[in-house]
Amino acid sequence: MYKVIAGKHLVEDHRNTFTNLALSSLLSMAELDRPKVMNRKRPRVLAFVVDAVCSVCKLPDVAEKVVRQAERRYGLARCGRCCELLVVAYCRAGMFADACSLWNGMEKRGIEPGAAAYEEIVVTLFKNNRIPDAMKVFDGMRRRGLSAGGGGACYHAVVSWLCKEGRTWSAFMVLAEMVKRGVEVDGEVLGDLVYGLLARRRVREGYSVFHGVKEKDIALYHGLMKGLVRIKRAGEATEVFREMVTSGCEPNMHTYIMLLQGHLGKRGRKGRDPLVNFESIFVGGLVKAGRTLEATKFVERTMWGGVDVPRFDYNKFLHYFSNEEGVAMFEEVGRRLRETGxxxxxxxxxxxxxxxxxxxxxxxxxNGRLTAVEDYSCLSSSQESEARSV
Incomplete structure (x- = not known):
């Protein structure tokens, strides 16, 4: 009880300290001894201080106090830049009620919200499962003419969330409007659209969108592979992975983790060969890397089914063996897996x-020195089985 009270007082002391520091920086940078320069610089300095407190310190309530004290002491009016920064910071800090009250205050003062504020409000409404309200705010942005230029990011967010919610038809309509208004359509938007189609089992339409793009980037490949993994087609996702490497698009860590989760699951699956399965590769690899605690948890899960064990972290496993010793380990395990089918x-x-x-x-x-997969990965599983039968 006393620790909680002391912690609250410590947090309040830190917030008051940040407020005083922000005000002192505002006073020092405004050059109070030069009145002619003071009036011209104060709004810019206030916007700079609010930006620093919101983006670096992530304390939007402290930035709000600074703005209020600046209004009382120096008669500074809130500019659109300060209000936009506060709205974005409140949404990202989870203080959506404060963001809404500030948003309503902007409309009363006649301050037009910027594209970044619209985007953050729309994304936050989608996260809170308030899809009709998000679309209303998005329609208001389009009516006010903020759809071009900086509003492209808001279009991207709307298409992404509509695809996640399974509303692919609405996503297509927003995509058509983007093309009509001249908003850039990048691979991330198309990747989200492909994923939304595949998640709804509309595989043919997803492949048609994918093959209709001439210059494919990693976001588009990830959207297709993620959708195939979602509908339990890990083999086809691996085929897309081979095509991705052959075309010169370099995969990243997320690509490998996604494929491993598609083949083995997030909790691991047992293989047919007792020498080459999840426990022998990953749990044995954790023991070899000196991570016995993580390995012990999975051994307990195998022995006692009622023990709740967290999901296997493929990212940490790949990080543990990202060295010269890991190169030999990955080669040995890969060849052994291929030999067992x-x-x-x-x-x-x-x-x-x-x-x-x-x-x-x-x-x-x-740098492009490795533009293709080696000989051992040029054939798919079906092609290799046919070659073995011949």
């Missing part, structure tokens, strides 16, 4: 060891 999973390990295990290998891959 897990061709797609073996190619993922082999490609990671070749292109991502060390910093030098990543640099060579990014």
């Amino acid at each position: 897990h061709v797609d999973l073996g190619d993922i390990f082999l490609t990671y060891g070749e292109r991502m295990a060390t910093r030098d290998r990543r640099r060579r891959a990014m």
Whole structure:
């Protein structure tokens, strides 16, 4: 009880300290001894202080106090830049009620919100599952003529969230409006659209959108692979991964983690071969890397099914073996997986060891020296089975 009270007082002391520091910086930078310069610089200095407190310190309530005291002491009126920064900071801090009250105050003062404020309000409404309200705010942005230029980010957010909610038809309508108004349509928007189609089992339409793009980037590939993994088509996602590497688009850590989760699941699946399965590769790898605590948790899950164990962190596993010793480990495990019939999973390990295990290998891959997958990963699982039968 006393610790909680002391912690609250400590937080309040820190906030008061930040407020005093912000006001002192406002006074020192405004050059009070030069009245002619003071009136011209104060609004810009106030916007700079609010930006620093909101973006660096992430304390929008402190920035609000600074703005109020600046209004009382120096008669400064709130500018649109300060209000926009406060709205964005309140939304990102989870203080949506304060953001709404500030938004209403801007409308009463006749201050027009910027594109960044519209985007943050729309995204926050989508996160709170208030889709009709988000679309109303988005329609208001379009009526006020903020859709071009800086409003493109808001279009991207609306398309992304509509695809996540399964409203692909509305996403197509927003995409058509983007093209009509001249807003740039990048690979991230198209990737979200492809993922939304595949998540609704509209695979043919998703592939048509994917193949209709001439210059494909990593966001578009990720959207297609994520959708295929979502509908339990990890083999096709690996085929897209091979095509991605062959075309010269370099995968990142998220690509490998997504494919591993598609093949093995987030909690791990047992393989057919007792020597090559989830426990022997990942849990044994954790023991080899000296992470016995994580390995012990998964051993407990295997022995006692009622124990609640967190999901396996593939990111940490790949990080533990991102060195020269890990290159040999990934190559050995990949070849063993291919020998036991897990061709797609073996190619993922082999490609990671070749292109991502060390910093030098990543640099060579990014510089274009490794433009294709090695011979062991040129064939897919179906092609290799046909070759073996022949």
